[in-house]
Amino acid sequence: MVGVGMFMDILDTVEPLLQDANSRALFDLQKCKLLGKFIKTRRSPAWPTIPTHNLPPKDLADTLVGIYLRTFEACTRVFHIPTFKRDYEALWAARAPPDMAFVIQLKLVLAIAAPMYDDEFSLRASAIHWIYEAQTYISEPDFKARLSLPHLQTIILHFMAREVVGVEGGLIWISVGGLIRTAVYMGLHRDPVNLPMRSNFVCEMRRRLWNTILELALTTCMAAGAPPLLSLDDFDTSPPGNLDDEDLASPDPIAKPLNQPSQMSIALALRSMFPVRLAISEMLNGIGRHATYEETIRLETELRRQYKGISKTMQAFDGDSASLPNKFQTQALDFQFRRSLLALHTAFFVPALTQERYAFSRRVVVDTATQIWAAARPRSGLVLSHLRDSVSDDYVRLAKNGHGTLRQIALSAVLLLAGELKAQIKEDDSLGPVVLRRDFLDILDDAIEWQWETIEAGEVNTKGFLFLKLVKAQISGFMEGLSRDQFAPRYVRAAEEAEERCLAFLESQVGLEQEDLRADLQGINEMSVNSFPDFMDFDFSMNYPMAFDLDMTDPKAWLGGID
Template identity: 50%
Template sequence: MHKTRIFGQSHWIQGVTQCQEILRQCEPTMSKENSKAIFNLKKCKYLGKIIKEQRAPPWPTAPMSELPPKELADALVDIYLRTFECRYRVLHVPTFRRAYEALWTTEERDAEFVIQLKLVMAIGAVIYDENFSLRTSSIRWIYEAQTWAAEPDFKARLTIDFVQTNILLLLAREIIGVSGGLIWISMGELLRTAVYIGLHRDPSCLPKTSTFDSEMRRRLWNTIIEMALNTSLESGGPPLLSLHDFDTHPPGNFDDEDILAEDPTPKPDGIFTQMTIPLAFRKMFEARLAIATPLNGIGPHSSYEEVLRLDTDLRASYKNICRILQNYHSDTGHGPSPFQTQTLDFLMRRYLLALHIPFFQSSFGDTTYAFSRKVVIDTALQIWCTTNPSSGMMITRRGAQTPSEKDDLYRLTICGSGVFRLTSIQCCFLIAAELTNQLRDEDNLGSVPLRRDLLTILEDSKEWGWKCLVAGETNTKGYLMLSLMNTQIQGLMARTLDDEFPVLFMHAAEEALAKCLALFEGRVGEGDEVQMELDGINNMDFESLFGSKGGWNFMVSEPFDHSADSMYWPGNWIA
């Protein structure tokens, strides 16, 4: 199974075989005379490029001291602090808040702090409203930070402040989709910068310093190795990190105010602090690293016995964490927020998914891997319910939740880019593959028993994909494939003949892409140059439109190879 690999990503590749199969079935009906879908897809691709160009400021973008109105800035900062700062500890919140309030009362503003603040606001803007109305501003803030960080004064940047700014920049790029697929590459530079200034060594091994400085160094290193591991899993690249590369201890279980004291004592595990959730992730770090290293390495995959052992280790670690967290109560102000528990659950299940997906396709014909098939489908269902709480198919956690808190993760999947969006759509692909296999393997003449919950997710996924486009997504491929997969399942349930499917697919594609084209045309507006380009696409001959290979090869970066892992990039479908 998958013996030759240039790069990792086997857990992504098997999640999209369903899409490739559908595209192949469409090819017999493709011609210039009988399909508007082919041309509309090309138009959507062109308009999407124009929309992205309109949003992006010129490069380089000189940093500016201007900020949005304080009321808006307050809201964006609060969103960031209640979500991502609780997940990745980057800032010392009391210190940051004091500098933030002082910023509004002085005319001379520290350039680096303004950059940090704009990155904080950019991340918060993703969840600010359901349509990401501040997308253009957020992209500009990222460009300003990238321009500032690119200045060649390298030695002066080897500071804790610069590491904090770099972490925020990478988070913002990934979440907002500014070269988000290349975060793993940039993460390598940040990791090496951290090592160069000694964050990989525990402060107890260095000259004596204050508790504040020691804990901030531990927190930043903890965040960096967490991001390095997660970007590895997302990109398919190796983690480039082992447990032998550092001796920095996990941060202490302190609230931010505690480390300002002269000689504070960490709180016991039973006391909830601002570090409880990051420390929970750290407790699962070793188990997750053991999954990502062979999965994304160039050596052979783990044996199935080893996969089952890794599964057991990760579940045991997560079960212990859940037991502790269940004793906290968010309605008293001393427990995890909905966003914290949802992201913790999401991340654990994401690693389970990656661990078992390499055996998913084989499980259709070999009962040896039946456990992996069950894990993949159950995990996909749980991830979807976590990121889409309105699905009504899960029991919500106890404790009061404000409407904004309840929608934080959902808005992130709709408006943001990166792992939450990619994993959500991958779950839909996997569920579609499971339903398709059940329908095709059924050998009786009666009704086919299908799981209603899986059908509901697939039906809901099409509307979810459309909401992503309405919120500003510029790539139609995700919505198109969700539409085609729904058409396939409906056709199989209706016992449609195989030779009738290509026509059904093309009609579904025409309907989906006409809807996308109308949305994109409304965003771009009227213009002679744009109209001339669209007219030119309509007048293209068939070979020019598809290239010498023909077919739907322009839909993906590389053709899929079932015998070996290809260089297929999953983000190209929806990013």
């Protein structure tokens, strides 16, 4: 990842320093890792986790269902909402045990909404339990009986829940391949007009689910930095109609013009950008492809053209319409646009620091990264106070509490902005004072606090917090004009302060009531630093410029989860 790569000099410097027996940072890091694993194990239920009909209180479930419907469901359509609401209310009124298939779907809906319920992610353990129940249910070897639209809905919800809650979310791209093949086997890749006659309702639901599967395939391959393994020639299913869910009750619904809002507006906007976003992924992640600058500019021009048309259409929507997209939905759409834009130009960010030819990419990366961070963290000072109401609380909580792409890209944006700040300092050769972007310095400080808040909300990986502290120490040293030898003690002090704070917090969460855990922690104190794996033995060289996911499956991707 380019953002991390710009700070490889920190890693090269810190590694030998922290191998010094006088430094506590390495010991504390190992303790944090042990405590993190213990916490994750304590959160995880037994396997297999047998599905039950147990649900949270209805008022809590009502709140979580409302969050899901106003956020994820509008962007990646899974349900026919009136049918879902009918079944949901019937579940609470029924005297007999409800259908387990629907209970599992409902629990996954609750899990997806859980990170957005409050600032502390207080429902994390419950969300993990619901996902484990769903995994057990899905794993039952009754394959043919599961070739149905409801089963596809369950699989899609399961993938979304795993990503946002952080249950092996980095492996979803692998599993999505099976989902695509299941959908193709069921004929969803063919438009219903080419298949035996079905009701308009079923035809639209098939189009909606295929549309969502396409979006999952694209976004997960971007997160994994992997080829999409899907092309426009692999399907002929038309986009869903611009219809509200109530319209599907009609025997022959008539789709609205695209300049009129509906419950499909966001999903259709994403679909309209799908071909160019797919082309971006193919260029950056495809085998044997080389991202030329000319092709980059061509794709960027097309992406901007598409997005500008979408924005213009949505800005003209009738403000009184009940189907008007809400703040979360428009922010999610904007994020997908900026994510693709950032991916296109990040590959040229470092060359742009020395080659004028790529100066445009440098400006695009800086502007786009700033916008991504401002949306995820509106209180950072980048957003005027009277405009902060335009940012969704759901979106902000998802960025902080969720383990999905939004949080990963937000952190990547900070690292790119820190890289720009470092470049500005090193480029200055004037006799006068160095003039820096104060907002970038504020972003870095705010990102450190943001990383700490993720730990307070239950994140057990402390390495991201540590790395940002080291980045801040380096940039502060450059600003103060430190000599090369003066950086070493500053790095050690920053590392020790970061890990000491993290260790104290994790110990308070665990309570150290386990005898074996206390013994293991004491054992770390008695170990030689030479018995630890190299602290900075991490490979940051990524072949995929698109691969912003800090939770990569490679165990060397140390900013990701500790598994």
